[in-house]
Amino acid sequence: MTVILTFLAMIAGIAGWWLSRQGLMSKPWLESVGPLPQTEPSHPPPYRLGTAVLLAVIGGLFAMLGSAFVMQIDETPWQLAPLPNLVWLNTGLLVLSSLALHFASRDDGQGRQIWLIVGSVTAVGFLLGQLQIWTTLTQNGYELSGAPAASFFYLITGLHGLHILGGLVALGWVWLRLSQTDERTDREAPIGLCALYWHGLLVIWLLLLALLLGLGNEFLALCRSALT
Amino acid sequence: MADLPHDTDPQLPPAEVADVMPPHAHSWWSHYVFSQDAKYIAIQYSGTAIAIGLVGLVLSWLMRLQLGFPGIFDFITPDAYYQFITMHGMIMVVYLLTAVFLGGFGNYLIPLMVGARDMVFPFVNMLSFWIYLLAVLVLVASFFAPGGPTGAGWTLYPPQAILSGTPGGAQSGIILMLVSLILFIIGFTMGGLNYVVTVLQARTRGMTMMRLPLTVWGIFTATVMALLAFPALLVAAIMMLFDRLLGTSFFMPALVELGETLSYGGGSPIAFQHLFWFFGHPEVYIVALPAFGIVSDLLAVHARKNVFGYRMMVWAIVGIGALSFIVWAHHMYVSGMHPYFGFFFATTTLIIAVPTAIKVYNWVLTLWKGDIHLTLPMLFALGFIVTFVNGGLTGLFLGNVVVDVPLSDTMFVVAHFHMVMGVAPIMVILGAIYHWYPLMTGRMLNQAMGHFHFWITFIGAYAIFFPMHYVGLVGVPRRYYEIGEPAFMTTPVEGLNAFITVAALTVGAAQMVFLFNLYWSSRHGRVAGSNPWKATTLEWLTPVVPPEHGNWGDDLPLVYRWAYDYSLPGAPEDYIVQTDPGPKAPTAGPL
Known part of the structure; x- marks a missing residue:
């Protein structure tokens, strides 16, 4: 459970920082009556905060999967599926997609359409590339119903892909809404929310990739030896 | 949506979020059925949860009939008994308690208590309820599926959960259960996002976090916990579904079933237990924290006294929320874990009792020298404190490895968690309904029926669960269809078992009086x-x-x-x- 506990420690850090700014040491039964002056900076707008909370939940989901993965490393037989080089191209596409959406969220003019097209096409390319990796692995004998190490690859990449797919649906909806309105920028910059979501999924993918490549094994072994 | 006129008084801090009227309903359907108003959604959530809770209640009656009067009811077969256990547990913990506290009270009270017009994402809030309803319907569908619902026990431990020897294991029972859980979690996440962001962003001017009623603190913290804990159950459910449907072996070791070698191999059943309890223990506090918050408010209002140690109460809620994530393995002492792990989890389990005890002391000190009105909400709140202390104390025993190992599979554990997680939160739910019913309907609940309901429920709950502790201590194992006359038990328990069954039937029947009161008072109750x-x-x-x-x-x-x-x-x-x-x-x- 090292992975999820590390993730939760991070969340606890953020929560602790936020709580420290809420006047938890105050004594509301003694304070002078009246609305308090606003001493704290404004929070992010609701939709942005909502997206951030959603990303935290999704992060928790993948951290749990990571924990389940790490927990079973000691089980036998445990052999990570050797990933084809295509995985690096896919990762590049996702990075590009994330960057494109970032630029789209900053661009109010004609460039926005272009960046949106680039972002969507590269995201679809990422998904197709992942499907191609599945095919390659299956042909190489690493089937879904084989050893758990291979099954994990399909499960983790599949769930991540589903989240990208959901993001694409949301992006399409936002795109449609923006094309139907004359406003150059919406009140809560919905493309910015999509970009935030994409960045989150990119970070999650990079961490998952490290796990699937076995890069974190030594670090995890160290943590486990410290615990036991 | 329309922007509303703003107060321009320069003395006031500016509003964080624009005051926007939530979308109006334009038809009967969008007003009463597909409503985006949190108050309607709350009632929809609560109504559905109570309806499925009644199914859970009837299942407990059937179980008790078998335990109290074994061999009399032919239709309660061993398979059916395990199915009753499983569905009763899952329904009560997830589909009733979690849904009522967060979906019901959360939706109704958060916007009103923080001074908001509604939840910040009303449409997503509406979707949350409908997905919850779908989850409940899928769960109910398993009763009518071939082979019936799953009988794997509410913890759904593999490998038995998906093997043919377990009711519903080789048929669709377990599949429907897992799909229903996945739907529930998706629906809850939608609601949970709303509760968290509404508390953070939609508080009215002047409503600082430290001016929030403890009810909101309890529901808010529990929601944050649920958003972080439910993914563990989601992952476990998806992986088990893969094992059952796609032939993976995430949780399945190499197995021989009825002389036949199965295709599974290499998986870890213990991994499921870790995932399940990483959700399962925070779940106890996901139910308890809203109850803690609500009971604090009930005590303050009906004792006409400020909550003692408000600041400490807030800290305790947050502290319990954080600590509840590092105690999960105390449910797994008998799974063969490393002794140092047992030591660690016993220690954290005892530590979490400290903030919990602070809350109990503060409730009692809130009552001290208060102008106590023995109204129905106050009676239920008092009933909660006593019951929670009783259940909590046996929890301290069970938190220790050496005590837990012999008691783990006995009725003592059943009695413990029913006191602390069944009766105690239900007391709060009932007290809260008596308290806020006048707000929801404009009328008071009938007092005579209410007092009858309280005393039967309170005394009856003790008649059920006090003897059950004893039954467990003398060695009666849990989850046994019939124990016969085993050599290791020298004390006969048939009489006690029959007594417990009669008490359970009586307490269950008293809830029908409560439901009738809800209906009757909405039409004939005194105007509040x-x-x-x-x-x-x-x-x-x-x-x-x-x-x-x-x-x-x-x-x-x-x-x-x-x-x-x-x-x-x-x-x-x-x-x-x-x-x-x-x-x-x-x-x-x-x-």
């Missing part, structure tokens, strides 16, 4: 008027009772004080509402 309990918090201060769409008329309330200004010396009345801009204590002398 606004703020019948003379409470200070915002939900009682809406211009119309029951609150209408948008809650607050033209202007949002402004908050000038904390939530517990009761019985202030020198004040003309024994309560000062949160919107009162007057001085703290008008003519207060030395205290």
Whole structure:
């Protein structure tokens, strides 16, 4: 459970920082009556905060999967599926997609359409590339119903892909809404929310990739030896 | 949506979020069925949860009939008995308690108590309920599926959960259960996002976090916990579904079933237990924290006294929420874990008792020298404190490895968790309904029926679960269809088992009186008027009772004080509402 506990420690850090700014040491039964002056900076707008909370939940989901993965490393037989080089191209596409959406969220003019097209096409390319990796692995004998190490690859990449797919649906909806309105920028910059979501999924993918490549094994072994 | 006129008083801090009227319903369907109003969604959530909870209640009756009078009821076969156990547990913990506290009270009270017009994402909130309803329907469908619902026990431990020897294991029972759980979690996440962001962003001006009623603190913290804990169950459910449907072996070791070698191999059943309890233990507090918050408010209002140690109560809620994530393996002492792990989890389990005990002391000190009104909400709140202390104390015993190992598979554990997680939160739910029913309907619940309901429930619950501790101590194992006359048990328990069954049937029947009261009082109950309990918090201060769409008329309330200004010396009345801009204590002398 090292992975999820590390993730939760991070969340606890953020929560602790936020709580420290809420006047938890105050004594509301003694304070002078009246609305308090606003001493704290404004929070992010609701939709942005909502997206951030959603990303935290999704992060928790993948951290749990990571924990389940790490927990079973000691089980036998445990052999990570050797990933084809295509995985690096896919990762590049996702990075590009994330960057494109970032630029789209900053661009109010004609460039926005272009960046949106680039972002969507590269995201679809990422998904197709992942499907191609599945095919390659299956042909190489690493089937879904084989050893758990291979099954994990399909499960983790599949769930991540589903989240990208959901993001694409949301992006399409936002795109449609923006094309139907004359406003150059919406009140809560919905493309910015999509970009935030994409960045989150990119970070999650990079961490998952490290796990699937076995890069974190030594670090995890160290943590486990410290615990036991 | 339309922007509302804003108060331009320069003395006031600016609103964080624009005051926007939530979308109006344009038809009967969008008003009453596909409503985006949190108050309707709350009632939909609660109604559905109570309906499925009644199914859980009937299942417990059937179980008790078998245990109290074995061999008399032919239709209760061993398979059916395990199915009753499984469905009773899952329904009560997830589909009733979690749904009522967060989906029901969360939806109704958060916007009203923080001074918001509605949840910040009303459409997503509506989707949350409909996905929850779908989850419940899928769960109910498993009763009618070939082979019936799963009988794997509410913890659904693999490998037995998906093998043919377990009812519903080789048929669709377990599949429907897992799909239903996945749907529930998706639906809850939608609601949970709303509760968290609404508390953070939609509080009215002057409503700082430290002026929030403890009910909101409890529901808010529990929601954050649920958002972080439910993914563990989601992952476990998806992986088990893969094992069952796609032939993976995430949780399945190499197995021989009925002489036949199965295709599974290499998986870890213990991994499931870790995932399940990483959700399962926070779940205890996901239910308990809203109960803690609500009971604090009930005590303050009905004892006419400020909550003792408000600040410490907030810290304790947050502390319990954090600690509850590092105690999960105390449910797994008998799984063969490393002894040092057992030591670690026993220690954290005992540590979490400290903030919990602080809360209990503060409740008792809130009552100390209070002007205690023995209203129905107060009776249920008192019932909660006593029951929670009882259940909590046996939890301290069971938290220790050496005590837990022999007791783990006995009825003692069943009695423990029913006291602490069954009866205690139900007491709070009932007390809260008696308290807020006048707000929801404009009428008071009938007192005579209410008192009958309370005393039967309270005394009856003890008649059920006190003897059950003893039955467990003398060695009766849990989850056994029939124990016969085993050699290791020298004390006969048939009489006690029959007594417990009669008590369970009686307590269950008393709940029907409560349901009738809900219906009868909505038509014939005494008209409550606004703020019948003379409470200070915002939900009682809406211009119309029951609150209408948008809650607050033209202007949002402004908050000038904390939530517990009761019985202030020198004040003309024994309560000062949160919107009162007057001085703290008008003519207060030395205290």
